[in-house]
Amino acid sequence: MALIKKLFVAGVVVTLVAAGGFSWWTKHSLTTGGEPIEFTINPGxxxxxxxxxxxxxxxxxNPTMFRLLARLTGDAGRIKAGSYELKPNTSPRRLLTQLVNGEFSHEAVTIIEGWTFRQMRQAISGHDRLKHDTVKLTDQELMAKISTEFKEPEGMFFPDTYLFAKGSSEIEIYRRAHQAMLDHLNAAWEKRNKALPYKSPYEALIMASIVEKETGQKSERNMIAGVFVNRLRTGMLLQTDPTVIYGMGASYAGQIRKKDLQTDTPYNTYTRGGLPPTPIALPGLQSLHAALEPAETPALYFVARGDGTSQFSNNLPDHNRAVNRYQRGITTQ
Known part of the structure; x- marks a missing residue:
């Protein structure tokens, strides 16, 4: 009887020691330094x-102790598949929480304002942490997987930094960027001045893309938009170089010649009236707002001063003088 008692007491002591050791293990760091360890939990x-x-x-x-921890906490069936990082000073309990909450390790891809869709595709296809499942698709085939309304992709994606889990599909980035553009565009469209000469949000998007390419000065975007809106209202040609460059495609070598301005393309706003058929770039939020909230101005012309800003003019004689001064270095009275 005494032996049984001793064995019982010993068993209790061992159990308590083991429980204490297990509790200590769940709360203490698996690693104390070094680089994060990347790992992936496969689906299923x-x-x-x-x-x-x-x-x-x-x-x-310790696989056995980790399985025990997951079962004791009721989390054994709640682990989410995905890519993770074990950072220094992470305990087993914290690690389990990461897996249950789906706290995936994130990568990022940045789409720059003013990029063309071609540049966006290059950035996405060149990111080594994405699953490249759209590389063989044409622009139109890719767009068909994203939208039933829009056929042409130019301008239809919002420039921003997008976070994603390693191994995510490229199509996921395109869908998120497309939806973000629609959300921003539609929100701006709802607040627009109804007197603006746009027939649809898409036309406003085209204008926003032109504003995006015409100036890097955020403070001037509303004025630039105001000039182009005035030209649309009066039936003037937009005569904006960025649309000509876009229409030239791969033949553009860094400089526009007189014959380029005279060569007709669907995007040559020196030879064709109104807006071009599609956007010419990915406009950012400020350009969207500028297109739908243009400055109220009598200006019909502008010319670069050479310092990043523009000189605006209300009439052709004043504009010609500005061109002479800022482009040709000729000062006239």
């Missing part, structure tokens, strides 16, 4: 498979 993985995948990736976890 249970807690046992997840633990083995972490070990295989170099995570210093």
């Amino acid at each position: 993985s249970g807690v046992a498979a997840s633990a083995q995948q972490m070990v295989a990736a170099g995570v210093p976890i």
Whole structure:
């Protein structure tokens, strides 16, 4: 009887020590320094498979104890597949929380205001952490996977920085950027002045893309838009070089010649009236707002001063004098 008592007491002590050790293990860091350890939990993985995948990736976890922790907390069936990072000073309990909450490690791809869709595709296809599942698609085939309303992709994606889990599909980035552009465009359209000479939000988007390419000065975008709106209202040609450059495509070599201005393309606003058929770039939020909230101005012309700003003129004689002064270095009275 005494032996049984001793064995019982010993068993209790061992259990308490083991429980204390297990509790200590769940709360203390798996690593204390070094670089984060990347690992991936595959779709359909249970807690046992997840633990083995972490070990295989170099995570210093005890698979048996991790499975026990997950079962004791009721989280064994809640682990989410995805890409993760084990950062220094992460405990097993915190690691399990990451997996249950789906706190994926994020990569980023940045789409720049004023880029063309071609440049956007290059940035996305060149990102080594994305799943490249659109590379063989034409622009129109790619667009068909994203929208049933829009056929041409130019201008239809919002320039921003997009976070994603490693291995995400390229199409996910395109869908998010497209939806972001629609959201911003429609919100701006709802607040527009109804007297603006646009028949649709798409026409406003075309104007925003022209404003985006015409100036890097944020403070001048509303004035630039005001000039072009005035020209549309009066039936003047827009005569904007960025549309000509876009229409030239690969033949553009960094300089516009007189014959380029005279060569007709759908985008040559020196030879064709109104807006071009599509946007010419990816406009940012300020250009969208400028197109739909243009400055109220009598100006019909502007010319670059050479310092990044523009000289605006209300009539052709004043504009010609501005061109002489700022482009040709000729001062006239």
